[in-house]
Amino acid sequence: FTFHGIAIGLRDLGMTMNPQGAHYTLMGIETLGLRMPRHCENALKVAQWLEQDPRVVKVTYAGLESSPWKATADRLYPKGVGGLFTFEIAGGYQAAVKLVGALELFSHVANLGDARSLVIHSASTTHRQLTEDQQRAAGAGPEVVRLSVGIEDVADLIADLDQALATATA
Structure with a gap:
C-alpha cells in the first residue's frame, strides 16, 4: 500500500524537488x-529583425x-509575451x-528559458524520432529553429544570428 501511494503520488504530482534545486x-x-x-524587449527586437531578413x-x-x-497577446500579457519564439529558415533542415x-x-x-540566449533545432534533437508530418504537426518542422532570447546585449545577439544565417544559407 505504501509503495502504491508513493507511485500514484509521483505519477500525479511529480517528483519532489531536491533542496539545492529549490x-x-x-x-x-x-x-x-x-x-x-529585458527578455521581452530583446526577443521583440530579435523577432522584428528576423522578420525583415x-x-x-x-x-x-x-x-x-x-x-x-x-491583440490577444496584448490583452493577456500587457508587459510582453516572453523571450521564446520560433522561426523558419530558408534552406530547410x-x-x-x-x-x-x-x-x-x-x-x-x-x-529553454535561461538568462542566457539558447537555441534548439527540434527536428534534429527532441523531435527527431517523429516523422516529418508529425514534426510539422508539433510545430517542429525541419526548417524551424526555436530561440529563447536572453538578457545579453541585443545588438550582439542580432550580429550572432546574422553571421550564422550567412553561414547557413551560403
Missing part, C-alpha cells in the same frame, strides 16, 4: 521581475504586429542544422 529556483525567482522586461521564411512570435495573436552550429552566443541546449 534553492536555485528561489534565487532565480528573486530577480525574475528584473529580468523579464530575406533568409528567414517566417517568424512566429505573438509580440509582432504581423502576428494573428497580437540542412540550413537549420548549420545555423545552430554556427551560432556563437546562443547555447545549443534542450532546456
Whole structure:
C-alpha cells in the first residue's frame, strides 16, 4: 500500500524537488521581475529583425504586429509575451542544422528559458524520432529553429544570428 501511494503520488504530482534545486529556483525567482522586461524587449527586437531578413521564411512570435495573436497577446500579457519564439529558415533542415552550429552566443541546449540566449533545432534533437508530418504537426518542422532570447546585449545577439544565417544559407 505504501509503495502504491508513493507511485500514484509521483505519477500525479511529480517528483519532489531536491533542496539545492529549490534553492536555485528561489534565487532565480528573486530577480525574475528584473529580468523579464529585458527578455521581452530583446526577443521583440530579435523577432522584428528576423522578420525583415530575406533568409528567414517566417517568424512566429505573438509580440509582432504581423502576428494573428497580437491583440490577444496584448490583452493577456500587457508587459510582453516572453523571450521564446520560433522561426523558419530558408534552406530547410540542412540550413537549420548549420545555423545552430554556427551560432556563437546562443547555447545549443534542450532546456529553454535561461538568462542566457539558447537555441534548439527540434527536428534534429527532441523531435527527431517523429516523422516529418508529425514534426510539422508539433510545430517542429525541419526548417524551424526555436530561440529563447536572453538578457545579453541585443545588438550582439542580432550580429550572432546574422553571421550564422550567412553561414547557413551560403
